[in-house]
Amino acid sequence: MNNFININKDAPIGFFDSGVGGLSVLKEAIKLLPRENFIYFGDSKNAPYGSKTVEEVRKLSFAAADYLLGKGVKALVVACNTATSAAIEDLRETYPQITIIGIEPALKPAVELGRKGKILIMATPVTLAESKFNNLMKSFEKTSEIVPVPCPGLAELIEAGKVEGKEVEFFLKDKLHQYMGINIASIVLGCTHYPFIKKELVSIFGSTVPIIDGSCGTAKHLRRMLLQNDLMSERTESGSVQIFNSLDSQKIIDLSYRLLNL
Structure with missing residues (x-):
């Protein structure tokens, strides 16, 4: 080569x-x-x-x-x-x-914000299952409550050019409904496709929750x-x-x- x-x-x-x-x-x-x-x-x-x-x-x-x-x-x-x-x-x-x-998922900057609440990491199942990611998560788990959120199917939506609208909104609410209304420190976007749906995440969680990507x-x-x-x-x-x-x-x-x- x-x-x-x-x-x-x-x-x-x-x-x-x-x-x-x-x-x-x-x-x-x-x-x-x-x-x-x-x-x-x-x-x-x-x-x-x-x-x-x-x-x-x-x-x-x-x-x-x-x-x-x-x-x-x-x-x-x-x-x-x-x-x-x-x-x-x-x-x-x-x-x-x-x-x-x-x-890699921007976990360190999310932790360094020092905000109270859960840090949600949205990523693909493979990223979340890999030892590289798990080692990263373990290095911060003593000081932060980190919650992996697998999002199978989200990259496909974005790949089809769907970055806003009802279909994306429905998908996100389905995956994230259990975290709505509770204290969220930040949301880490652990897939490079996901920044394109940031606008929809802001509409769900509001502009005060930091949304971080790598x-x-x-x-x-x-x-x-x-x-x-x-x-x-x-x-x-x-x-x-x-x-x-x-x-x-x-x-x-x-x-x-x-x-x-x-």
């Missing part, structure tokens, strides 16, 4: 996700790194990863990484919580010469690693964004650009 890798300051940064969700992370990266070129690969054909086995997620993650490395990316962002949980260590071991960044922290970590590895682009003009998808569908590409510009 090494012949695919082109460590070049002006090479693009690759992002991948099980579909359109990782665009929420890419949006933050574009704000922080406006001179970089980005290539985004959404694997909507195999979405969602959150309902697959860990081994299936690993295979799909390597296929996505190989696709982006074939396009000569200088760094790789796994913009998918499920893929990060299942495959990030294996990817780093296989490609030690490439900078690989993963995303996209901003991941973008900041990417910038730190580019600086550390002397990989920042030296261009003076704005960078570009190319979006690819495993589905042979203009509709999903159009949705991707629409979500990126929300």
